[in-house]
Amino acid sequence: MASAQESDHLDPLKDLRSRFTLPDGLIYLDGNSLGVLPTGLGDRMSEVIERQWGERLVRGWNDAGWIDLSSHVAGKIAALVGTGANCVAVGDSTSINIFKVLSAALSLRPSRRVILSDKNNFPTDLYVADGLTRLIGQGYELKLATAETMTDALDDSVAAVLLTEVDYRTGERYDMKAMTRHIHDKGALAIWDLCHSAGAFPVHLDAAGADFAIGCGYKYLNGGPGAPAFLYVAQRHLEDITPALSGWMGHDAPFAFTTDYRPAEGIGRMKVGTPPILSLSALNIALDAFDGVDMSLLRRKSQELCDRFIFEVEHRCPELELVTPRDRARRGSQVSFRHPEGYAIMQALIANGVIGDFRAPDILRFGMTPLYLRHIDILAAAEILERVMQGRLWDREEYRARAKVT
Amino acid sequence: MASAQESDHLDPLKDLRSRFTLPDGLIYLDGNSLGVLPTGLGDRMSEVIERQWGERLVRGWNDAGWIDLSSHVAGKIAALVGTGANCVAVGDSTSINIFKVLSAALSLRPSRRVILSDKNNFPTDLYVADGLTRLIGQGYELKLATAETMTDALDDSVAAVLLTEVDYRTGERYDMKAMTRHIHDKGALAIWDLCHSAGAFPVHLDAAGADFAIGCGYKYLNGGPGAPAFLYVAQRHLEDITPALSGWMGHDAPFAFTTDYRPAEGIGRMKVGTPPILSLSALNIALDAFDGVDMSLLRRKSQELCDRFIFEVEHRCPELELVTPRDRARRGSQVSFRHPEGYAIMQALIANGVIGDFRAPDILRFGMTPLYLRHIDILAAAEILERVMQGRLWDREEYRARAKVT
Numbered sequence: 001m002a003s004a005q006e007s008d009h010l011d012p013l014k015d016l017r018s019r020f021t022l023p024d025g026l027i028y029l030d031g032n033s034l035g036v037l038p039t040g041l042g043d044r045m046s047e048v049i050e051r052q053w054g055e056r057l058v059r060g061w062n063d064a065g066w067i068d069l070s071s072h073v074a075g076k077i078a079a080l081v082g083t084g085a086n087c088v089a090v091g092d093s094t095s096i097n098i099f100k101v102l103s104a105a106l107s108l109r110p111s112r113r114v115i116l117s118d119k120n121n122f123p124t125d126l127y128v129a130d131g132l133t134r135l136i137g138q139g140y141e142l143k144l145a146t147a148e149t150m151t152d153a154l155d156d157s158v159a160a161v162l163l164t165e166v167d168y169r170t171g172e173r174y175d176m177k178a179m180t181r182h183i184h185d186k187g188a189l190a191i192w193d194l195c196h197s198a199g200a201f202p203v204h205l206d207a208a209g210a211d212f213a214i215g216c217g218y219k220y221l222n223g224g225p226g227a228p229a230f231l232y233v234a235q236r237h238l239e240d241i242t243p244a245l246s247g248w249m250g251h252d253a254p255f256a257f258t259t260d261y262r263p264a265e266g267i268g269r270m271k272v273g274t275p276p277i278l279s280l281s282a283l284n285i286a287l288d289a290f291d292g293v294d295m296s297l298l299r300r301k302s303q304e305l306c307d308r309f310i311f312e313v314e315h316r317c318p319e320l321e322l323v324t325p326r327d328r329a330r331r332g333s334q335v336s337f338r339h340p341e342g343y344a345i346m347q348a349l350i351a352n353g354v355i356g357d358f359r360a361p362d363i364l365r366f367g368m369t370p371l372y373l374r375h376i377d378i379l380a381a382a383e384i385l386e387r388v389m390q391g392r393l394w395d396r397e398e399y400r401a402r403a404k405v406t
Numbered sequence: 407m408a409s410a411q412e413s414d415h416l417d418p419l420k421d422l423r424s425r426f427t428l429p430d431g432l433i434y435l436d437g438n439s440l441g442v443l444p445t446g447l448g449d450r451m452s453e454v455i456e457r458q459w460g461e462r463l464v465r466g467w468n469d470a471g472w473i474d475l476s477s478h479v480a481g482k483i484a485a486l487v488g489t490g491a492n493c494v495a496v497g498d499s500t501s502i503n504i505f506k507v508l509s510a511a512l513s514l515r516p517s518r519r520v521i522l523s524d525k526n527n528f529p530t531d532l533y534v535a536d537g538l539t540r541l542i543g544q545g546y547e548l549k550l551a552t553a554e555t556m557t558d559a560l561d562d563s564v565a566a567v568l569l570t571e572v573d574y575r576t577g578e579r580y581d582m583k584a585m586t587r588h589i590h591d592k593g594a595l596a597i598w599d600l601c602h603s604a605g606a607f608p609v610h611l612d613a614a615g616a617d618f619a620i621g622c623g624y625k626y627l628n629g630g631p632g633a634p635a636f637l638y639v640a641q642r643h644l645e646d647i648t649p650a651l652s653g654w655m656g657h658d659a660p661f662a663f664t665t666d667y668r669p670a671e672g673i674g675r676m677k678v679g680t681p682p683i684l685s686l687s688a689l690n691i692a693l694d695a696f697d698g699v700d701m702s703l704l705r706r707k708s709q710e711l712c713d714r715f716i717f718e719v720e721h722r723c724p725e726l727e728l729v730t731p732r733d734r735a736r737r738g739s740q741v742s743f744r745h746p747e748g749y750a751i752m753q754a755l756i757a758n759g760v761i762g763d764f765r766a767p768d769i770l771r772f773g774m775t776p777l778y779l780r781h782i783d784i785l786a787a788a789e790i791l792e793r794v795m796q797g798r799l800w801d802r803e804e805y806r807a808r809a810k811v812t
Contacts, residue, residue, distance in 0.1 A: 021460055046448055095679030124679065131649060225680075260536075276684075278685045
């Protein structure tokens with residue numbers, strides 16, 4: 001393995017770091033909880049607030065393009081997840097979008113009553129599925145399996161399988177294409193949660209044959225805290241869905257103010273209420289950081305960063321147990337280790353300027369965001385982790401000096 | 407009636423106008439579509455973006471109080487609608503919140519299958535109710551009546567009545583307390599849409615005995631385009647509701663990441679996903695414009711502005727037909743007129759610097775927002791409307807000069 005400095009020097013994506021504004025003296029390995037602030041976003045948001053809202057007022061819906069903003073953002077996200085703008089809707093939270101696609105999926109398989117998911121799925125996926133089946137009643141239910149028992153659980157009672165492509169704790173990645181084929185073989189529909197995928201590596205929803213997907217705007221897409229989420233509906237399903245969450249923005253003619261709901265053509269029907277324009281504008285601006293980025297290079301860098309972190313940490317901290325697969329194909333863009341004192345270790349790391357995440361009961365999670373992380377960040381994080389594990393204090397000034405070397 | 411200048415001089419709320427930044431040369435009578443920009447909001451949002459997000463990053467959830475922000479905002483809104491923070495949840499769109507409270511109401515009246523609403527209700531209310539009944543099936547249905555036939559339609563099949571307190575077209579106002587009592591007498595639950603009430607005049611949800619309510623953040627609350635909405639659940643119902651939209655932010659322990667959904671205590675369970683912090687922060691900042699405002703004075707000023715506009719327009723433009731009740735008690739904070747050429751008239755008004763709203767087929771709608779409107783604005787708007795009706799051009803400089811007089 002090349003030295004960290006050498007790898008950074010040769011990194012074809014190294015200039016992308018300047019598209020973000022990172023706080024001094026911090027190694028941020030939590031971009032999979034909240035992405036960092038894109039450079040210039042603050043100024044562009046001032047423009048949205050002072051000029052668009054302040055001066056144009058209600059005319060901003062037309063003049064400033066607010067009415068089309070969610071479709072505009074959808075086009076940018078579509079390019080990152082392997083589909084067209086006509087299959088992506090942006091707005092609401094991930095949880096709400098899960099409800100939308102699950103209810104749509106059930107309506108397409110009326111004779112089947114089971115939603116199948118992974119018991120290790122992100123909890124809100126399970127909570128939303130549970131709430132939906134409780135609301136409908138009539139024998140609808142959520143069943144849980146593990147990656148190992150999923151195949152057995154996939155019988156002809158299953159209407160839809162709801163899976164997160166990358167496990168938020170372990171970083172393990174499902175083979176979306178193979179799993180989707182398997183789900184289809186059993187007559188069910190495949191719903192993919194891309195919260196830890198979109199923006200982290202290339203996703204190919206159309207090519208994988210996915211039926212539905214949802215994803216988050218504030219992790220690898222850097223849209224800001226609680227940024228609007230997105231959903232995907234395969235082209236072949238669009239005209240067969242009448243949304244359960246049927247709001248005026250999804251109406252065929254929202255400003256005709258007619259009494260009867262008539263779904264908009266295509267993906268537009270998946271919109272519901274008035275979108276939060278300020279948060280949506282921030283997401284729109286943030287997505288420009290992906291302009292011209294070769295996603296296959298991004299993936300390669302992410303894998304290199306992960307490999308380096310695994311190598312350095314295993315070498316320095318043998319008491320930490322790797323839980324992320326070593327096989328590049330089987331993981332996303334994070335590295336997780338297990339330790340019984342994981343919570344305390346993460347607190348010490350954070351106190352020493354390395355921001356990662358703890359996930360109960362014992363997982364230390366480190367997000368590798370290749371748009372703005374450098375190999376020297378990864379090396380320094382491993383060194384600091386080593387000192388924390390050894391119970392030694394860490395000299396914050398040392399890292400600051402190191403960061404300035406580059 | 408005192409002159410406009412005199413009324414402005416005597417207005418006890420006249421200093422509130424400085425809490426907003428209004429574009430020069432514009433008379434804005436559309437605050438019931440989108441409220442104007444509060445003064446200083448841009449700077450405070452820069453702080454949220456650059457300091458909270460940019461520097462604190464994921465730590466902002468604790469350091470900057472994002473995790474409690476929706477509850478904090480709920481407290482401010484609660485004070486405007488006559489209840490406590492423990493009965494209000496802020497987040498998602500109005501449409502999504504309608505779904506939440508409707509599904510909750512149905513669960514409280516399991517033997518009844520009808521949602522009753524007003525056929526003149528804002529369309530998204532009807533669309534959402536329609537989508538919910540379609541999703542549940544089992545004979546659930548939405549029935550529509552008019553204000554006149556509502557009493558007859560309210561039989562023992564009705565689980566919940568969904569009404570907007572102030573009609574978005576006519577400005578007519580339901581008597582919330584009397585209607586709620588009537589609904590309760592029939593064994594049904596009362597759900598009030600406060601989109602054209604909250605922030606426009608004092609609302610007394612608890613005192614009226616309302617069961618549920620929803621409302622908008624971007625009209626009279628001035629939270630910015632698409633600002634998060636709010637909902638209300640009467641204290642007596644809180645522990646009996648298991649939300650149909652059950653997301654992780656409504657879980658009793660969101661960061662325990664348990665597989666099973668367990669609703670948070672009280673109103674917290676009505677939260678769903680991660681809230682859009684930028685839009686929510688703007689709403690939070692905007693609500694400070696209500697600090698120390700006596701809502702009964704606000705109501706009185708709103709009524710005076712409405713009265714003045716009705717008087718001046720009827721005097722000057724006899725061909726416009728008033729559709730808003732003359733009786734102060736029976737209207738909200740808007741004045742609407744009917745004219746077959748309403749669309750063209752509104753376009754001409756807007757071109758001449760008076761922003762109102764057209765609502766099909768023939769309604770000219772003028773929102774009276776007493777926080778920042780002056781009597782001279784109302785008078786000038788009536789004068790311009792008169793000239794538009796007479797087909798005369800209007801000299802924009804004249805109003806600019808007039809505005810500078812004060």
